[in-house]
Amino acid sequence: xxxxxxxxxxxxxxxxxxxxxxxxxxxxxxxxxxxxxxxxxxxxxxxxxxxxxxxxxxxxxxxxxxxxxxxxxxxxxxxxxxxxxxxxxxxxxxxxxxxxxxxxxxxxxxxxxxxxxxxxxxxxxxxxxxxxxxxxxxxxxxxxxxxxxxxxxxxxxxxxxxxxxxxxxxxxxxxxxxxxxxxxxxxxxxxxxxxxxxxxxxxxxxxxxxxxxxxxxxxxxxxxxxxxxxxxxxxxxxxxxxxxxxxxxxxxxxxxxxxxxxxxxxxxxxxxxxxxxxxxxxxxxxxxxxxxxxxxxxxxxxxxxxxxxxxxxxxxxxxxxxxxxxxxxxxxxxxxxxxxxxxxxxxxxxxxxxxxxxxxxxxxxxxxxxxxxxxxxxxxxxxxxxxxxxxxxxxxxxxxxxxxxxxxxxxxxxxxxxxxxxxxxxxxxxxxxxxxxxxxxxxxxxxxxxxxxxxxxxxxxxxxxxxxxxxxxxxxxxxxxxxxxx
RNA sequence: CGCGGGGUGGAGCAGCGGCAGCUCGCGUGGCUCAUAACCACGAGGUCGCAGGUUCGAGUCCUGCCCCCGCAACCA
Numbered sequence: 004x005x006x007x008x009x010x011x012x013x014x015x016x017x018x019x020x021x022x023x024x025x026x027x028x029x030x031x032x033x034x035x036x037x038x039x040x041x042x043x044x045x046x047x048x049x050x051x052x053x054x055x056x057x058x059x060x061x062x063x064x065x066x067x068x069x070x071x072x073x074x075x076x077x078x079x080x081x082x083x084x085x086x087x088x089x090x091x092x093x094x095x096x097x098x099x100x101x102x103x104x105x106x107x108x109x110x111x112x113x114x115x116x117x118x119x120x121x122x123x124x125x126x127x128x129x130x131x132x133x134x135x136x137x138x139x140x141x142x143x144x145x146x147x148x149x150x151x152x153x154x155x156x157x158x159x160x161x162x163x164x165x166x167x168x169x170x171x172x173x174x175x176x177x178x179x180x181x182x183x184x185x186x187x188x189x190x191x192x193x194x195x196x197x198x199x200x201x202x203x204x205x206x207x208x209x210x211x212x213x214x215x216x217x218x219x220x221x222x223x224x225x226x227x228x229x230x231x232x233x234x235x236x237x238x239x240x241x242x243x244x245x246x247x248x249x250x251x252x253x254x255x256x257x258x259x260x261x262x263x264x265x266x267x268x269x270x271x272x273x274x275x276x277x278x279x280x281x282x283x284x285x286x287x288x289x290x291x292x293x294x295x296x297x298x299x300x301x302x303x304x305x306x307x308x309x310x311x312x313x314x315x316x317x318x319x320x321x322x323x324x325x326x327x328x329x330x331x332x333x334x335x336x337x338x339x340x341x342x343x344x345x346x347x348x349x350x351x352x353x354x355x356x357x358x359x360x361x362x363x364x365x366x367x368x369x370x371x372x373x374x375x376x377x378x379x380x381x382x383x384x385x386x387x388x389x390x391x392x393x394x395x396x397x398x399x400x401x402x403x404x405x406x407x408x409x410x411x412x413x414x415x416x417x418x419x420x421x422x423x424x425x426x427x428x429x430x431x432x433x434x435x436x437x438x439x440x441x442x443x444x445x446x447x448x449x450x451x452x453x454x455x456x457x458x459x460x461x462x463x464x465x466x467x468x469x470x471x472x473x474x475x476x477x478x479x480x481x482x483x484x485x486x487x488x489x
Numbered sequence: 490c491g492c493g494g495g496g497u498g499g500a501g502c503a504g505c506g507g508c509a510g511c512u513c514g515c516g517u518g519g520c521u522c523a524u525a526a527c528c529a530c531g532a533g534g535u536c537g538c539a540g541g542u543u544c545g546a547g548u549c550c551u552g553c554c555c556c557c558g559c560a561a562c563c564a
Binding site: 015017052054055056057058060122187188190191194195198203204227228229232261262263264265266290291293298328330333334336338340341344345347348349351352353355356357358359360361362363364367368400403410411413414415417418419420422474475476477478 | 492493494495500501502511512513514519520521522523524525526527528529557558559560562563564
């Protein structure tokens with residue numbers, strides 16, 4: 004028995020949760036549940052990133068104070084875990100007093116790598132925003148929105164010596180001490196690191212970004228939101244003094260989307276190194292999800308909320324789709340047709356029916372008695388390997404091989420024919436194998452479909468089958484569930 | 490010359506040097522324990538285009554075309 008720590012990224016609370024983040028929660032949940040199943044002590048943290056200009060802006064639009072606005076949205080992220088039966092046991096908000104205090108503490112500890120520098124950039128007073136050097140050049144020094152020249156502005160900021168750790172990070176990644184999966188992401192990061200990291204500005208002027216954690220000892224500056232948000236992965240454990248931190252860091256797996264890879268493969272490791280802490284053991288980078296082939300966007304009105312997906316077929320069906328039919332190592336697509344097909348063919352017909360026919364035969368031929376069950380004989384190494392490398396889709400495929408194998412077995416053995424012949428011993432043997440196989444399937448399924456696994460296990464618990472009321476996955480008529488517009 | 494991913498039967502994908510494979514859909518047959526479910530067999534692809542390396546290329550190299558993301562300090 005050991006300790007296991009898995010994290011999701013903490014979503015920015017400028018908008019409601021959508022299925023992209025739901026997927027990330029599911030990935031983490033599978034790992035957490037699997038670890039628990041193997042007897043580990045698990046901390047599974049998620050949370051909300053709540054500071055920064057954009058939240059302040061959205062709050063103002065809603066006529067709320069930033070904190071009140073953040074309260075509202077972060078609550079929706081918290082609810083998401085329940086909606087999806089996600090077993091996270093820590094929810095950290097960057098506005099938690101604990102996080103704020105610890106962030107200040109961390110800043111002080113990082114001080115040796117923080118220096119005051121000048122941020123120089125092109126600024127448009129019309130947009131009240133900086134533009135990049137390239138953009139300024141592309142527009143020939145004139146803001147196209149306001150038709151006035153950009154001003155060159157200098158601003159005092161604190162900088163973090165990211166460049167100092169460039170080489171060490173590269174080494175940690177190449178040696179897999181800090182293991183990034185999938186490989187393509189790892190290669191991407193390596194080439195990024197080889198091209199060199201520059202020091203980054205890690206604070207903002209208070210009058211520019213007022214909603215943030217103050218830089219200790221400088222009333223004029225707030226911490227740059229990203230810098231501070233990354234700290235959540237250790238403040239959630241009570242860094243530096245809490246026992247949880249001592250027991251659970253480094254994280255076993257951190258899960259992020261591909262858009263924030265730079266922060267997690269550059270800034271974050273550098274911060275840890277500066278603090279003298281080990282890097283996470285593994286970073287899993289997932290892709291994005293489209294809806295019916297299109298990128299989700301408000302203007303298209305196709306933003307899909309997790310609740311919409313759960314509604315028609317239930318939580319486990321939703322989990323199943325995201326975990327199996329969205330490729331773990333690539334971008335994926337959500338489609339109602341494919342969800343319906345997966346539900347009917349795989350969950351109802353193959354798995355549900357395998358349970359049903361087994362139960363029915365045990366009842367019919369053996370008055371519900373199962374007798375002694377043989378031990379599981381399925382080779383789980385492919386499954387284990389898939390989970391270790393976060394290939395959730397492959398892991399489920401491996402389970403389904405067993406499901407299909409069971410249906411084939413039943414058709415080959417023909418228990419109904421054996422019953423007719425009256426060979427009771429042989430029949431008992433065959434049916435016992437079926438039950439045992441289903442129990443094993445349930446075991447492997449638990450991290451992915453916890454409710455379904457529990458139901459199957461309940462059926463074969465004693466030496467007498469306990470039929471499920473109704474069916475495991477009732478067949479649905481094809482409904483016209485269109486994407487809910489927003 | 491910003492970075493990356495991808496183009497394989499109707500759909501979704503695997504294969505990454507040695508007879509082109511899986512799931513769905515479609516067709517035929519079998520079975521009757523089961524949620525009109527299950528099982529078997531079959532049709533369907535010149536593996537984006539053009540060159541090259543090789544005894545042999547979806548698989549390696551070069552060039553081109555087409556999709557899709559990311560980045561440009563918003564987090």
